[in-house]
Every structure is written in C-alpha cells, then in structure tokens.
Amino acid sequence: RAKAQGKACYEIFDPSMHTKAVTLLQLESDLRRATERQDLMIHYQPIVSLSSGEIAGFEALLRWHHPERGWVKPGELIPVAEDTGLILPIGYWVLREACRQLKIWQEQFATEPPLTVSVNLSGKQFKEANLLGQIQHIITETQINPKTLKLEITESVIVENAEAAAKTLSELRAMGVQIYIDDFGTGYSSLGYLHRFPLDALKIDRSFIINMCNETESAEIVQTIINLAQNLQIYIVAEGVETQQQWEQLRKIDSTGGYGQGYYFSHPLSGAEVEQLLAEEVQW
Numbered sequence: 632r633a634k635a636q637g638k639a640c641y642e643i644f645d646p647s648m649h650t651k652a653v654t655l656l657q658l659e660s661d662l663r664r665a666t667e668r669q670d671l672m673i674h675y676q677p678i679v680s681l682s683s684g685e686i687a688g689f690e691a692l693l694r695w696h697h698p699e700r701g702w703v704k705p706g707e708l709i710p711v712a713e714d715t716g717l718i719l720p721i722g723y724w725v726l727r728e729a730c731r732q733l734k735i736w737q738e739q740f741a742t743e744p745p746l747t748v749s750v751n752l753s754g755k756q757f758k759e760a761n762l763l764g765q766i767q768h769i770i771t772e773t774q775i776n777p778k779t780l781k782l783e784i785t786e787s788v789i790v791e792n793a794e795a796a797a798k799t800l801s802e803l804r805a806m807g808v809q810i811y812i813d814d815f816g817t818g819y820s821s822l823g824y825l826h827r828f829p830l831d832a833l834k835i836d837r838s839f840i841i842n843m844c845n846e847t848e849s850a851e852i853v854q855t856i857i858n859l860a861q862n863l864q865i866y867i868v869a870e871g872v873e874t875q876q877q878w879e880q881l882r883k884i885d886s887t888g889g890y891g892q893g894y895y896f897s898h899p900l901s902g903a904e905v906e907q908l909l910a911e912e913v914q915w
C-alpha cells in the first residue's frame with residue numbers, strides 16, 4: 632500500500648506515468664471482466680520431434696481478445712495478471728482447459744507416443760500453497776495421463792528459492808508430470824545447480840536460435856546447452872525455429888532426442904486449426 636501511494640504522488644508530476652497507471656488500472660478491470668465473460672482463449676503451438684519431424688505435442692499460450700483493443704499479447708497481460716493475483720484463477724483455467732483439450736485430441740488422434748501439452752506456470756503459481764492439490768485435481772478430473780503434461784517454469788523461479796523449488800518439483804515429478812525449464816540460458820545460469828532439480832528438458836531461448844546459423848557465439852551456446860542436457864540425460868527444445876537452415880542444423884547437432892518449436896513449423900493455432908493439422912499428419 633505504501634508503495635502504491637508513493638507511486639500515486641509521483642504521478643502528479645509525471646503525466647506519462649499517470650497515463651500508464653490509468654491504462655494499467657483499466658486493463659486490470661477489463662481482465663477481471665474477461666475472466667467472467669470468458670473472453671480468454673488458448674492457442675496451441677506445435678512442438679516437433681527433431682528426429683521424426685512429426686508433431687509431438689503443443690504449447691498452450693494464453694490469448695485475450697479485448698473488446699476495444701483487439702488482441703492483447705501475453706507479454707502485456709501476464710504482468711497485470713501477476714500483480715493483481717488474477718494469474719491464479721487464469722492459470723488454473725489454462726491448465727484445466729489445456730488438459731481437457733489434450734484428452735480429446737489424444738482420443739481423436741491416437742499417435743505413438745501420445746500427444747502432449749505444455750503449460751506455462753508463473754512464479755506466483757509455482758509458489759502457491761494449493762499448487763499440487765489443484766494440479767492433481769485437474770489430472771483426475773480430465774483423466775489425462777500425467778506423463779503427457781509438461782509444466783514450463785523459468786530458471787529464475789527455481790533459483791530464487793532453490794530449496795523450496797526442489798521440493799515442489801520432486802512432488803510434481805512424483806505425480807508423474809514432466810518439468811521443462813523455459814527460456815533457458817537467459818537467467819542466472821549457474822549451471823552447477825541444475826542436477827539438483829528433477830528436470831525433463833531445457834527449452835533453449837529463442838535469442839540463441841535466431842543467430843545460431845550466423846553467429847559463432849550463439850551456435851556455441853546452443854551446442855553447450857545440448858551437451859549439458861545430454862549430460863543430465865534430459866531433452867532440449869529449441870524455441871523460435873524460424874528457418875529451414877536452423878531446423879536442419881538442429882537436427883544435425885541434437886543428441887538428446889529433442890524437439891523444435893517456432894514459426895518455421897507453425898504459429899500458435901486455434902483448436903480448430905490444430906485439428907486440421909493433425910488430420911493432415913504433417914511431417915517436416
């Protein structure tokens with residue numbers, strides 16, 4: 632509260648900050664209404680096996696269609712949801728909806744191995760006391776095999792409180808769900824701690840993939856992360872694969888049996904578009 636008041640005083644002297652605060656407040660009340668009016672939806676981006684070139688699963692990405700502003704990007708939406716605590720109900724909605732959808736697709740398209748869904752967890756969700764109970768509840772309710780659910784958390788969230796994070800991750804692992812580290816390489820990157828956490832994959836941040844074919848430094852970082860994952864006996868997922876050259880290079884150097892994700896394969900899609908893609912049995 633004191634902090635909020637401090638901000639309010641400052642606004643008087645800075646009109647641009649005032650505008651920003653008003654926009655944020657407006658966004659917050661709109662977001663509250665959106666959750667009530669069901670204006671939120673999920674788009675799904677394919678994740679492709681580097682070895683087979685087939686779709687292995689999807690990442691669930693939150694989308695908000697605002698009545699006046701049109702599409703609001705997660706980059707703008709998630710921080711507001713975090714600050715207001717709305718991330719908890721929204722986050723569980725995404726998780727439940729993604730699992731419900733996955734179950735339907737698994738039954739409709741019986742691939743081997745079965746399709747998976749990846750869901751992002753924010754720091755606030757990860758620290759929430761009810762996390763394990765809620766996830767267990769959603770798994771039971773939607774009847775998905777927990778092995779086909781992948782939870783994505785960023786490095787900074789687990790490093791922040793390593794002790795507690797290790798415990799939560801072990802409990803999630805015991806439930807059978809997979810743990811993916813999102814945006815890997817951009818955080819604290821104290822590599823020594825990684826073996827202490829039960830992990831299933833490192834998602835190599837887009838910023839390294841973008842330049843891996845024209846910058847030795849990025850190429851080396853990608854190779855280093857692949858070696859690291861191989862030592863830990865976990866997978867890699869390359870984020871932001873946009874060109875054929877990146878795809879081919881990744882297929883050559885990956886030794887983890889990993890995956891790629893990015894516009895080269897597909898933008899995030901609506902549920903109906905996903906069904907079309909799966910029916911076509913696309914392969915890269």
Ligand code: C2E
Pocket residue numbers: 676691692693704705706709722725751752753783813814837870871872873892893894895899
């Ligand atoms: P993320 O988890 O790293 O998701 C990948 C982001 O990269 C997505 O952005 C996706 O659309 C974008 N992307 C994928 N392929 C490419 C590519 O080839 N090139 C480029 N330039 N971008 C690509 P999006 O959907 O805007 O989401 C941004 C971030 O918002 C996500 O990053 C994630 O951290 C967060 N987010 C999205 N949905 C949720 C959610 O349901 N819960 C939480 N807690 N966070 C979410």
Ligand code: MG
Pocket residue numbers: 690751783813
């Ligand atoms: Mg993610």
Ligand code: MG
Pocket residue numbers: 813814834870
């Ligand atoms: Mg990511």
Ligand code: MG
Pocket residue numbers: 814837870
């Ligand atoms: Mg990212």
